[in-house]
Amino acid sequence: MLPPKQNFSEWFHELIQQAEILDVRYPVKGLYVWFPFGFKIRRYVYEKLREIMDRDHEEVYFPTLIPESVLRKESQHIKGFENEVFWVTFGGSTPLDVKLALRPTSETPMYEMFALWIRTHADLPLKVYQIVNVFRYETKHTRPLIRVREITSFKEAHTVHRNYEEAEEQVKKAICYYKEFYDFLAIPYMVIRRPDWDKFPGAAYTVAFDTIMLDGRTMQIATVHNLADNFSKTFGITYEDVDGQHKFANQTCYGISERCVASMIAIHGDDNGLVLPFEVAPIQVVIIPIPYRGREDEVIKACRDVAEKLKKFRVLLDDSEDRPGAKYYKWELKGVPVRIEIGPREVENGEVVVSFRDEKKKFSLKVEELREEKILEWAKEMRERLRRKAVENLKSMISFIKELSNLDAKGVKVFHLCENRECGLEIEKFGVSLLGWFEEIPDWMNFPKEGECIVCGSRGKLAASAKTY
Amino acid sequence: MLPPKQNFSEWFHELIQQAEILDVRYPVKGLYVWFPFGFKIRRYVYEKLREIMDRDHEEVYFPTLIPESVLRKESQHIKGFENEVFWVTFGGSTPLDVKLALRPTSETPMYEMFALWIRTHADLPLKVYQIVNVFRYETKHTRPLIRVREITSFKEAHTVHRNYEEAEEQVKKAICYYKEFYDFLAIPYMVIRRPDWDKFPGAAYTVAFDTIMLDGRTMQIATVHNLADNFSKTFGITYEDVDGQHKFANQTCYGISERCVASMIAIHGDDNGLVLPFEVAPIQVVIIPIPYRGREDEVIKACRDVAEKLKKFRVLLDDSEDRPGAKYYKWELKGVPVRIEIGPREVENGEVVVSFRDEKKKFSLKVEELREEKILEWAKEMRERLRRKAVENLKSMISFIKELSNLDAKGVKVFHLCENRECGLEIEKFGVSLLGWFEEIPDWMNFPKEGECIVCGSRGKLAASAKTY
Numbered sequence: 001m002l003p004p005k006q007n008f009s010e011w012f013h014e015l016i017q018q019a020e021i022l023d024v025r026y027p028v029k030g031l032y033v034w035f036p037f038g039f040k041i042r043r044y045v046y047e048k049l050r051e052i053m054d055r056d057h058e059e060v061y062f063p064t065l066i067p068e069s070v071l072r073k074e075s076q077h078i079k080g081f082e083n084e085v086f087w088v089t090f091g092g093s094t095p096l097d098v099k100l101a102l103r104p105t106s107e108t109p110m111y112e113m114f115a116l117w118i119r120t121h122a123d124l125p126l127k128v129y130q131i132v133n134v135f136r137y138e139t140k141h142t143r144p145l146i147r148v149r150e151i152t153s154f155k156e157a158h159t160v161h162r163n164y165e166e167a168e169e170q171v172k173k174a175i176c177y178y179k180e181f182y183d184f185l186a187i188p189y190m191v192i193r194r195p196d197w198d199k200f201p202g203a204a205y206t207v208a209f210d211t212i213m214l215d216g217r218t219m220q221i222a223t224v225h226n227l228a229d230n231f232s233k234t235f236g237i238t239y240e241d242v243d244g245q246h247k248f249a250n251q252t253c254y255g256i257s258e259r260c261v262a263s264m265i266a267i268h269g270d271d272n273g274l275v276l277p278f279e280v281a282p283i284q285v286v287i288i289p290i291p292y293r294g295r296e297d298e299v300i301k302a303c304r305d306v307a308e309k310l311k312k313f314r315v316l317l318d319d320s321e322d323r324p325g326a327k328y329y330k331w332e333l334k335g336v337p338v339r340i341e342i343g344p345r346e347v348e349n350g351e352v353v354v355s356f357r358d359e360k361k362k363f364s365l366k367v368e369e370l371r372e373e374k375i376l377e378w379a380k381e382m383r384e385r386l387r388r389k390a391v392e393n394l395k396s397m398i399s400f401i402k403e404l405s406n407l408d409a410k411g412v413k414v415f416h417l418c419e420n421r422e423c424g425l426e427i428e429k430f431g432v433s434l435l436g437w438f439e440e441i442p443d444w445m446n447f448p449k450e451g452e453c454i455v456c457g458s459r460g461k462l463a464a465s466a467k468t469y
Numbered sequence: 470m471l472p473p474k475q476n477f478s479e480w481f482h483e484l485i486q487q488a489e490i491l492d493v494r495y496p497v498k499g500l501y502v503w504f505p506f507g508f509k510i511r512r513y514v515y516e517k518l519r520e521i522m523d524r525d526h527e528e529v530y531f532p533t534l535i536p537e538s539v540l541r542k543e544s545q546h547i548k549g550f551e552n553e554v555f556w557v558t559f560g561g562s563t564p565l566d567v568k569l570a571l572r573p574t575s576e577t578p579m580y581e582m583f584a585l586w587i588r589t590h591a592d593l594p595l596k597v598y599q600i601v602n603v604f605r606y607e608t609k610h611t612r613p614l615i616r617v618r619e620i621t622s623f624k625e626a627h628t629v630h631r632n633y634e635e636a637e638e639q640v641k642k643a644i645c646y647y648k649e650f651y652d653f654l655a656i657p658y659m660v661i662r663r664p665d666w667d668k669f670p671g672a673a674y675t676v677a678f679d680t681i682m683l684d685g686r687t688m689q690i691a692t693v694h695n696l697a698d699n700f701s702k703t704f705g706i707t708y709e710d711v712d713g714q715h716k717f718a719n720q721t722c723y724g725i726s727e728r729c730v731a732s733m734i735a736i737h738g739d740d741n742g743l744v745l746p747f748e749v750a751p752i753q754v755v756i757i758p759i760p761y762r763g764r765e766d767e768v769i770k771a772c773r774d775v776a777e778k779l780k781k782f783r784v785l786l787d788d789s790e791d792r793p794g795a796k797y798y799k800w801e802l803k804g805v806p807v808r809i810e811i812g813p814r815e816v817e818n819g820e821v822v823v824s825f826r827d828e829k830k831k832f833s834l835k836v837e838e839l840r841e842e843k844i845l846e847w848a849k850e851m852r853e854r855l856r857r858k859a860v861e862n863l864k865s866m867i868s869f870i871k872e873l874s875n876l877d878a879k880g881v882k883v884f885h886l887c888e889n890r891e892c893g894l895e896i897e898k899f900g901v902s903l904l905g906w907f908e909e910i911p912d913w914m915n916f917p918k919e920g921e922c923i924v925c926g927s928r929g930k931l932a933a934s935a936k937t938y
Binding site: 023025026027028031032033034035036039040042043058059060061062063064065067070082083084085086087088089090091092093094098100102109112113116117128132133135137139149150152 | 492494496501505509511529531532533536561567569586597606608621
């Protein structure tokens with residue numbers, strides 16, 4: 001049995017194990033095993049991400065091991081990662097001449113090579129991505145999918161442009177790609193520009209996607225960075241422009257980790273287990289025969305006919321020995337979006353009983369109406385229901401405040417804030433993180449866009465704070 | 470310019486860089502960067518491998534980092550890998566309590582968990598695979614794709630069965646899967662059972678796939694191991710059988726590394742560059758307009774119409790400013806299987822000129838005959854030509870010998886050998902490796918299956934030796 005979702009932290013941990021997403025019993029802190037079922041979800045989620053990235057990027061693969069000298073080239077960057085880098089120091093029993101870092105992210109090895117790849121303006125823009133394992137020596141409390149020592153599928157994109165404006169343009173595109181991706185997963189988000197002191201180490205600025213958990217803490221689920229020419233100056237990424245001049249390139253990078261899977265599980269799941277959007281569910285339709293002594297054969301035959309009819313989808317006919325109640329329990333836990341039950345009465349009437357994972361109600365449908373288009377329509381409706389519910393939940397945990405003393409209540413606090421660093425730091429004295437300023441105001445958010453800074457009273461823009469994962 | 474293929478080693482190294490498969494300039498020995506073009510080949514090759522594996526296995530992901538205690542559990546196994554393991558010893562500036570190995574392969578972390586996963590006969594067989602990066606501290610001469618310190622896409626499958634017979638059955642199936650895979654790549658192979666002293670550390674026996682390079686050295690491109698109950702006894706993988714008894718499971722594992730890409734490049738390539746089977750070519754059809762002053766527009770229009778007609782495939786219309794000769798050179802280097810040229814004469818006649826990457830001849834074809842089925846037919850014929858050519862080449866480098874003194878000549882030597890260890894070791898005194906005994910005799914090999922052992926004269930079976938990669 002799962003703990004109720006209200007006990008969010010335990011519920012999440014138990015669900016990850018019981019629904020067979022990850023095995024949390026691997027004998028190293030912060031490392032987990034993807035079960036076959038969990039891996040399928042990961043595969044479908046990342047297939048979508050890959051499809052989106054492939055439109056505007058080419059996939060590459062850079063080595064996992066980074067020589068210390070390369071990692072240390074950009075001084076701001078290494079400061080940000082220094083304490084969390086795993087170091088390889090031995091090959092067999094031989095100490096290595098050069099210490100090798102396990103990539104925490106791939107700016108440095110990539111940009112070392114980009115300096116060789118880029119010669120002239122004709123080589124630009126360069127837009128690549130990779131989906132790889134990256135490593136962080138997390139000393140804080142680790143959590144499966146959320147705070148881990150091996151991110152097993154980090155999607156990192158890196159682009160190189162002629163000037164700042166083109167990099168800026170790419171940042172906007174990246175935000176659009178990520179919106180499409182999270183809309184696909186029915187995950188609501190806030191697009192927020194991080195404070196300068198909380199940006200990616202080495203970036204000009206950072207825009208992040210934050211979503212919210214049931215306990216009122218936010219989780220960063222994507223970041224987009226404009227690197228300007230900070231890295232290109234360090235790594236010597238120059239190009240000969242049309243005018244013959246040699247110029248430093250401008251760069252961006254943006255990433256999504258398996259927190260995309262975490263957020264989907266955490267936000268849509270309920271007391272009974274996973275609730276998965278149709279497109280990423282390993283089993284999309286489960287067919288459960290309702291046995292009745294002496295009529296098993298016709299029931300099973302009807303089930304098989306329906307399975308055959310829906311074979312374009314990932315359909316499972318559960319003809320195991322378990323009782324129907326046990327099957328309901330099992331497939332609810334696994335988040336199967338569509339359940340079809342067939343008993344003797346349905347066989348007689350040429351019907352099936354349908355229910356959706358995210359709704360309580362059941363209804364009957366004539367078999368001939370059970371067509372591919374019907375299922376796809378349900379899938380679309382379900383995604384919309386999940387999205388609406390998640391947005392409502394997000395909204396319910398956001399409040400607009402005008403008094404600093406209200407900052408530490410549960411949830412996301414929205415207020416006006418000027419760009420003065422002192423004012424920002426004042427916010428964080430209340431034990432919350434200043435997420436930053438809204439880069440875009442969500443269409444469901446109606447707070448005034450500008451107003452008096454909650455700290456100093458001068459002109460401020462819409463900002464948000466929360467406790468974070 | 471490429472060196473001629475006769476200078477195999479330089480040719481291979483140059484081709485990998487010039488055709489933009491891997492960038493060999495990464496500043497750590499034995500580590501390479503996959504260029505976008507190379508990555509696409511890798512992706513198509515591994516999609517096929519995944520498709521084959523998915524029929525009989527589920528995909529999983531196990532952590533990259535293995536605690537020393539787990540890696541050392543199986544004493545034979547660790548002996549085989551001890552000298553090539555990279556060790557992570559620091560997180561940030563903190564020495565780790567437990568040294569962590571970068572997986573050289575995943576038997577130990579997987580089997581540690583399998584012991585938790587498997588309870589009864591109902592949990593068996595268990596068949597999983599993963600495609601992951603693995604690490605070997607190679608001290609010998611490294612070579613891109615062939616001998617590397619990070620194998621970026623190691624496909625390893627692991628299965629658990631009730632008894633030895635079922636494991637044996639799975640070994641046979643695995644051999645079939647790998648044959649299908651290499652047939653798809655038009656790579657010929659010899660299926661050979663390794664001598665006992667050269668088997669996988671911890672296995673009962675090892676069957677390997679060997680193919681041959683132009684310099685007469687063989688390359689191991691796949692291995693299949695029956696582990697019997699060796700590992701299950703160490704890791705405590707037991708199950709309750711139908712009779713209520715607790716028994717040790719039997720296991721197999723089998724793997725393919727990116728040497729599959731290496732062999733495809735090395736075997737099919739020629740003096741002009743890559744020759745790729747149609748199915749895995751990043752660009753399958755290139756269309757080259759032959760310009761003629763004043764008629765550029767109609768030529769380009771005809772090219773676009775053909776591109777549109779073939780859009781189901783990966784088609785590139787090269788309308789760059791380069792001269793046709795430069796385009797031929799470039800796309801031959803990149804191994805594009807089908808080239809279509811269109812000039813004013815072709816426009817007038819409603820024709821195209823077609824040539825295939827692996828053949829010298831060109832021919833004309835009416836545009837209306839240029840249909841999808843036609844292209845697929847060409848793809849099939851081309852694969853068959855590549856396969857035949859590769860088999861002919863393999864055959865030409867195999868000779869049957871009756872005298873030990875002939876062992877050290879170039880190529881593969883086939884002879885009769887008994888199973889006596891001393892006789893086997895005698896072979897290796899000639900500076901070659903004893904590959905082992907043929908598990909299956911290829912249909913194109915007509916040597917007598919049994920005969921007198923080339924060393925001691927007692928009854929022997931068909932065996933092979935060669936210099937190896």
